[in-house]
Amino acid sequence: MIKERYDDKYFDSMWDHKVVDYDHNQFPWYNRILSVVQEVKPSCKSLGILHESFDRNEIVPLRKKVEQFVRTKEFSGWVDDYLHHIIRDSMSDYMIQSTPTLNFVLPDQQKHGSLLTFHTGHLTAYNNGMNTIWTPVSSAYSTNSMQVVSWEDSKKLTNDFVDQKLSMAEMQRRCTELSYPVEIRPGHAWLFNQGHWHGNVNNTTGVTRIGLDIRAMSKGTDYGYRKPGSYFRFPGDTVEVPKVDTDRRWIVFNDPAGDYIGTMPFYIARSFIENYADQLGIKPVGWHNEYTMTDWNPHLEFFMNETEVQGIALLSMHGLSSPINRRMELFESCVDKDIHILFCDENFLLDSREGLSYIKKCLEFSSQ
Numbered sequence: 001m002i003k004e005r006y007d008d009k010y011f012d013s014m015w016d017h018k019v020v021d022y023d024h025n026q027f028p029w030y031n032r033i034l035s036v037v038q039e040v041k042p043s044c045k046s047l048g049i050l051h052e053s054f055d056r057n058e059i060v061p062l063r064k065k066v067e068q069f070v071r072t073k074e075f076s077g078w079v080d081d082y083l084h085h086i087i088r089d090s091m092s093d094y095m096i097q098s099t100p101t102l103n104f105v106l107p108d109q110q111k112h113g114s115l116l117t118f119h120t121g122h123l124t125a126y127n128n129g130m131n132t133i134w135t136p137v138s139s140a141y142s143t144n145s146m147q148v149v150s151w152e153d154s155k156k157l158t159n160d161f162v163d164q165k166l167s168m169a170e171m172q173r174r175c176t177e178l179s180y181p182v183e184i185r186p187g188h189a190w191l192f193n194q195g196h197w198h199g200n201v202n203n204t205t206g207v208t209r210i211g212l213d214i215r216a217m218s219k220g221t222d223y224g225y226r227k228p229g230s231y232f233r234f235p236g237d238t239v240e241v242p243k244v245d246t247d248r249r250w251i252v253f254n255d256p257a258g259d260y261i262g263t264m265p266f267y268i269a270r271s272f273i274e275n276y277a278d279q280l281g282i283k284p285v286g287w288h289n290e291y292t293m294t295d296w297n298p299h300l301e302f303f304m305n306e307t308e309v310q311g312i313a314l315l316s317m318h319g320l321s322s323p324i325n326r327r328m329e330l331f332e333s334c335v336d337k338d339i340h341i342l343f344c345d346e347n348f349l350l351d352s353r354e355g356l357s358y359i360k361k362c363l364e365f366s367s368q
């Protein structure tokens with residue numbers, strides 16, 4: 001299955017291991033990221049020496065703080081403009097990674113357990129049709145940079161990896177031999193697709209490097225785990241936690257019947273919904289599960305039609321066992337009855353007819 005993803009029909013020279021220029025004055029990523037870092041530690045004067053201001057166990061909280069910033073309306077707008085600046089007309093209809101990834105590569109990161117080992121996008125749940133723009137926030141060079149393997153070598157490496165069930169230590173060795181560091185400065189970005197092996201080696205430069213990954217997904221992509229409305233957003237949108245009416249009579253409803261959560265124990269999915277609802281101040285009056293071996297959501301429909309529930313918290317708009325048309329019919333009847341539906345994974349509250357078209361757009365993004 002992994003090998004099939006290297007079919008030539010997926011090859012696109014625009015995303016083949018390629019450097020492009022961008023206007024650094026228009027997109028000053030370094031200053032923007034440094035300003036958030038300095039909110040936490042004003043004494044940190046430069047991203048390159050960030051490791052002198054932060055202990056290793058402070059990096060994960062720092063990443064989370066920066067991730068909050070990259071999800072804001074302001075930052076999402078910059079990302080929209082940046083993607084358009086780089087992609088131009090090469091992808092006509094696409095979605096954008098909702099939370100761009102910030103990678104912090106500190107010196108000597110391997111022994112500290114934070115080495116990003118070589119991998120392909122295919123191995124990290126990205127499919128063809130998703131492309132990555134990798135932008136070093138500060139200069140990337142030598143061992144603090146990312147290393148990339150060519151498409152042809154990547155094909156061979158994947159064959160050997162799968163056929164011989166190679167260890168990651170062996171892959172790290174082989175990829176290091178076949179790759180070289182991407183040496184670029186702010187004003188340059190690196191484009192690659194999901195088949196290229198890429199990763200890091202131990203950073204022996206003594207300088208911290210931060211990289212910004214942003215992915216774009218074209219319409220029609222078989223997106224798997226990386227879902228529209230969740231991992232990906234439409235240009236112009238922002239993924240924000242919605243405000244809900246906590247005075248309503250809410251229930252938590254989990255649908256384990258489709259293939260969305262597989263055979264994961266019910267309570268794990270339910271806990272996620274409950275925690276999310278709790279953060280929004282919802283005090284549910286109960287929880288229910290859809291009946292297994294059904295695909296028309298009869299139990300969910302019962303609570304919509306035969307009770308006086310005013311709000312239903314669901315895991316995801318993608319996580320129901322009924323087909324899209326049936327789901328839309330149920331959601332539409334909720335709007336008619338003024339029942340609010342909260343979709344936790346998508347941070348989305350359905351409380352109006354406009355919301356229906358947004359849901360349909362997300363659910364149908366994979367159709368050509």
Ligand SMILES: [Fe+2]
Binds near residue numbers: 120121198
């Ligand atoms: Fe990656």
